[in-house]
Amino acid sequence: DDPPLFCGKHVLVTAGPTREKLDPVRYFSNYSSGKMGYAIAEAAARFGASVTLVSGPTALAAPDGVEIVPVESAAEMYEAVMARFAETDIVIKAAAVADYRPKYVAAEKIKKQPGDYVVEMERTIDILKTLGEQKTRQILVGFAAETDNLEQYALKKLEEKRLDLVIANNVTEEGAGFAGDTNIVTIFRRDGATRPLPLMTKREAAEEILKEIHAYTEGIR
Numbered sequence: 001d002d003p004p005l006f007c008g009k010h011v012l013v014t015a016g017p018t019r020e021k022l023d024p025v026r027y028f029s030n031y032s033s034g035k036m037g038y039a040i041a042e043a044a045a046r047f048g049a050s051v052t053l054v055s056g057p058t059a060l061a062a063p064d065g066v067e068i069v070p071v072e073s074a075a076e077m078y079e080a081v082m083a084r085f086a087e088t089d090i091v092i093k094a095a096a097v098a099d100y101r102p103k104y105v106a107a108e109k110i111k112k113q114p115g116d117y118v119v120e121m122e123r124t125i126d127i128l129k130t131l132g133e134q135k136t137r138q139i140l141v142g143f144a145a146e147t148d149n150l151e152q153y154a155l156k157k158l159e160e161k162r163l164d165l166v167i168a169n170n171v172t173e174e175g176a177g178f179a180g181d182t183n184i185v186t187i188f189r190r191d192g193a194t195r196p197l198p199l200m201t202k203r204e205a206a207e208e209i210l211k212e213i214h215a216y217t218e219g220i221r
C-alpha cells in the first residue's frame with residue numbers, strides 16, 4: 001500500500017563510493033556500501049517514480065523496477081548524471097563521491113621503492129554543485145556526511161550547491177552513516193523547515209526522506 005507520490009516523475013539517485021585509480025591494481029575509495037542510496041531508489045520505485053540509479057561499485061543487487069547505471073570514478077558518475085539531467089525531475093545524491101583523485105594514473109603497476117611514497121592529488125568535479133548551477137525546474141537533494149558541526153555544514157552545502165533539501169548524517173554517531181543497515185538523519189529544507197529523525201533502518205529513512213521531498217514540492221511544512 002505504498003502511496004503513489006511520485007507517479008509520472010523521473011527520479012535519479014546516486015549511490016555507493018567512487019574509485020579513483022592510481023595504477024592498474026590500486027585505487028582510492030571510501031566506506032560507502034550503497035545501502036542508503038539503494039534504499040532510496042527502491043522506495044522511489046515503490047512510490048511510483050521511474051527511477052535511474054547511478055551506482056559506484058557495491059555488493060548490492062539492483063532493486064526491482066530500477067534502471068541501474070554502473071560507474072566507477074567521480075568523472076564517470078559526472079558523465080552519467082549530466083547525460084540524464086534534462087529529463088530528470090528529482091535528483092537525490094546519496095553517493096560518497098571522491099573529492100580528490102590521483103593527478104597521474106600510472107599505466108604500469110607502481111613498484112616498491114625504498115623510503116616514502118607521495119601521491120599528488122587533484123580535485124574532482126563537484127557533481128552536485130554543477131547540477132545546482134545548471135538546474136531549471138529540477139529538485140536537488142544532497143547528502144552531507146559530517147563528523148562535527150552537522151547543522152552548520154549542512155546548511156552551507158544547501159546554500160553553496162543551491163539544493164532544495166539536504167540530508168545530514170553524523171557519520172561518527174553509533175548506528176549512523178556508512179555501511180550499516182541503519183541511519184540517523186536530519187532533513188533541512190530550503191524553505192527553512194527542519195526535521196530531525198531518530199535511529200531507523202535505511203529503508204525507513206528512505207521513505208521518510210521521500211515523503212519529505214514530496215511535502216516540500218507541495219509546499220506542505
Ligand code: PMT
Nearest residue numbers: 032033034035036093096097126127128143144145178179
Ligand atoms: O552507502 P552507505 O554505506 O549506506 O552510507 C551512506 C552514506 C553515509 C554514504 C550517505 O548517507 C551519505 O552521507 N552520502 C553522501 C556522502 C558524501 O560524500 O557527503 P559529502 O558531504 O562529502 O558530499 C556532499 C554532497 O555532494 C553529497 O550529496 C555528494 O554526493 C555530493 N558530491 C560530493 C563531491 C563531489 N565531487 N560531487 C558530489 O556530487
